[in-house]
Amino acid sequence: MILKDLSLVNFKNYAQFDASFCSRINCFVGNNGMGKTNLLDAIHYLTFCKSYFNPVDSQNISYDESFFVIQGTIEKHHEAIELYCAIKRNQKKVFKRNKKEYEKLSDHIGSFPMVMISPGDSELIAGTSELRRKFVDSIISQYDKVYLDHLIAYTRVVKQRNALLKQFAESKTFDSVTLDIWDDQLALYGSKLLDIRKQFLDQFIPLFNEHYHYISNSRETVNIGYENSLKQRDFKQALIASLPKDRVLQYTGVGPHKDDLDFELNGQELKKFASQGQQKSFLLALKLAQFDFLADKKNMKPLLLLDDVYDKLDEERFTKLIERVSSNQFGQVFITDTHPERMQELFKNKAVECRFFRIESGCLKPEHTPENA
Amino acid sequence: MQLGSKIIEQAVEAFAQLPGVGKKTALRYALHLIKNDEHYAELLQQSIIRLKTELKFCSKCHNVSEQEVCDICLNPVRDQATVCVVQDYRDILAIENTGLYKGLYHVLGGLISPLEGIGPQNLNVETLVLKCGSGGITEVILALNGTMEGETTAFYVFKRLAGFSLKMSTIARGIAVGEELEYTDEVTLGRSITNRIPFSG
Numbered sequence: 199m200i201l202k203d204l205s206l207v208n209f210k211n212y213a214q215f216d217a218s219f220c221s222r223i224n225c226f227v228g229n230n231g232m233g234k235t236n237l238l239d240a241i242h243y244l245t246f247c248k249s250y251f252n253p254v255d256s257q258n259i260s261y262d263e264s265f266f267v268i269q270g271t272i273e274k275h276h277e278a279i280e281l282y283c284a285i286k287r288n289q290k291k292v293f294k295r296n297k298k299e300y301e302k303l304s305d306h307i308g309s310f311p312m313v314m315i316s317p318g319d320s321e322l323i324a325g326t327s328e329l330r331r332k333f334v335d336s337i338i339s340q341y342d343k344v345y346l347d348h349l350i351a352y353t354r355v356v357k358q359r360n361a362l363l364k365q366f367a368e369s370k371t372f373d374s375v376t377l378d379i380w381d382d383q384l385a386l387y388g389s390k391l392l393d394i395r396k397q398f399l400d401q402f403i404p405l406f407n408e409h410y411h412y413i414s415n416s417r418e419t420v421n422i423g424y425e426n427s428l429k430q431r432d433f434k435q436a437l438i439a440s441l442p443k444d445r446v447l448q449y450t451g452v453g454p455h456k457d458d459l460d461f462e463l464n465g466q467e468l469k470k471f472a473s474q475g476q477q478k479s480f481l482l483a484l485k486l487a488q489f490d491f492l493a494d495k496k497n498m499k500p501l502l503l504l505d506d507v508y509d510k511l512d513e514e515r516f517t518k519l520i521e522r523v524s525s526n527q528f529g530q531v532f533i534t535d536t537h538p539e540r541m542q543e544l545f546k547n548k549a550v551e552c553r554f555f556r557i558e559s560g561c562l563k564p565e566h567t568p569e570n571a
Numbered sequence: 572m573q574l575g576s577k578i579i580e581q582a583v584e585a586f587a588q589l590p591g592v593g594k595k596t597a598l599r600y601a602l603h604l605i606k607n608d609e610h611y612a613e614l615l616q617q618s619i620i621r622l623k624t625e626l627k628f629c630s631k632c633h634n635v636s637e638q639e640v641c642d643i644c645l646n647p648v649r650d651q652a653t654v655c656v657v658q659d660y661r662d663i664l665a666i667e668n669t670g671l672y673k674g675l676y677h678v679l680g681g682l683i684s685p686l687e688g689i690g691p692q693n694l695n696v697e698t699l700v701l702k703c704g705s706g707g708i709t710e711v712i713l714a715l716n717g718t719m720e721g722e723t724t725a726f727y728v729f730k731r732l733a734g735f736s737l738k739m740s741t742i743a744r745g746i747a748v749g750e751e752l753e754y755t756d757e758v759t760l761g762r763s764i765t766n767r768i769p770f771s772g
Contacts, residue, residue, distance in 0.1 A: 343756070343757040343758055343761075355723075358684060358685050358719075358720075359685070361686045362685035364685075365690070376683075379730065380685075380723070383719070383723050
């Protein structure tokens with residue numbers, strides 16, 4: 199899958215922008231605040247119907263303007279598809295594919311796979327377990343609609359069960375028969391989620407390990423563990439064991455909605471014992487594994503967006519990363535960097551197609567391509 | 572909303588409590604009644620009062636009825652040994668319109684949903700258990716919504732009736748008649764394949 203061209207009107211700091219991209223490496227270079235990341239965000243809009251950074255659509259319109267338009271042509275399985283996204287202040291988002299408006303945006307999401315790597319990903323390590331569950335759930339949901347359906351049903355059962363626990367507490371009553379049917383439903387959907395998550399991790403972890411070893415030159419060992427809140431118990435037994443606590447907290451304390459991923463480096467907790475660079479390498483490996491996974495399930499190479507990846511990485515690991523994404527395993531890649539010379543140097547001796555775009559204050563400066571590229 | 576008249580305000584308040592009616596629509600209703608002749612207002616008043624004073628719930632199946640027992644339960648031609656469990660009166664209308672069901676009904680009056688404060692004790696489950704326990708019923712069909720709450724309620728009813736020797740079934744879920752496979756959502760299609768039925772040609 200390839201993004202052939204992109205055109206913007208009034209998007210963030212771009213009054214007008216038009217560019218055609220090459221099928222492999224595209225580098226957006228320029229100083230801070232010039233709008234390199236905004237270009238990646240525009241690509242994110244085209245594939246996911248929303249911004250990666252700002253959930254409020256209208257805040258992505260240029261200051262003082264009333265609308266923005268993002269258009270792009272994506273080539274997928276040798277077919278060119280025109281995408282169009284427009285936001286007007288106080289109006290519904292308009293999203294079109296080949297000039298035909300979508301009835302539901304959810305029909306679009308997932309049909310153009312993309313992986314974004316940005317400095318904000320560090321939350322995945324530092325943040326709450328909810329973010330890590332969401333990481334896993336969103337990857338699986340992109341190719342398994344049945345999983346998504348189970349996830350929605352399960353989330354609703356948790357809400358219903360919590361509401362019931364609250365009622366018990368308020369009325370100072372308890373009815374085990376009624377609770378039991380919710381426990382059954384929780385176990386029914388929850389077990390399915392656990393099975394699918396386990397199958398997913400069994401495939402995902404080897405991909406992840408391979409990327410980490412490559413980037414770190416096999417200096418460290420890493421692992422991802424699944425922390426199951428059921429602790430090897432039968433689902434219903436775990437619910438019974440947790441019941442006294444659940445009744446006090448009026449909240450369901452065990453189940454896939456409480457599970458977590460354990461990130462480990464050399465057998466120790468990543469968050470506490472790894473350096474910034476090691477954490478960054480870990481995140482890169484996670485995202486590259488996500489890429490491999492989607493590529494396999496969707497049977498096409500997703501777009502890869504790398505925002506400010508040089509941040510916190512040493513020269514060696516950065517070079518490894520660039521080598522990796524230049525390999526044929528990957529497809530079209532978009533990279534932002536503040537140092538055009540560094541990028542040009544890296545790609546100088548590589549046989550990979552590469553195009554540079556110099557960005558200054560929301561404008562594209564004349565094309566700047568290394569002589570031998 | 573300032574309406575300048577206590578009488579209009581009161582009417583608007585009352586209309587706005589109806590499902591799907593907001594303050595503005597309620598005001599339109601009130602103005603419409605003011606403009607029309609008195610006869611219409613009286614007719615409306617009577618119909619509303621009669622809904623509450625003359626309509627009852629069938630003592631056997633909880634369907635709405637003008638007598639103690641509803642017409643369906645009284646109909647001797649209907650199969651007295653089969654009971655179809657539904658959420659409310661509207662579902663009976665829908666099934667009756669198919670013309671394919673000749674048994675009796677049992678209206679639960681809702682679905683179990685703690686979020687809306689509805690528990691099994693708020694539904695007509697006990698009378699169903701009694702009905703099945705007193706003999707004469709051989710088959711129970713669960714015709715509830717395909718939502719998680721519908722399935723949970725079906726599960727509960729199933730558990731409560733588990734002690735009786737009954738034939739229990741639930742209505743089939745899958746591809747709508749006349750629908751193309753291509754446009755069927757993946758979850759429904761997946762379930763249709765898992766729960767496929769023998770084809771006898």
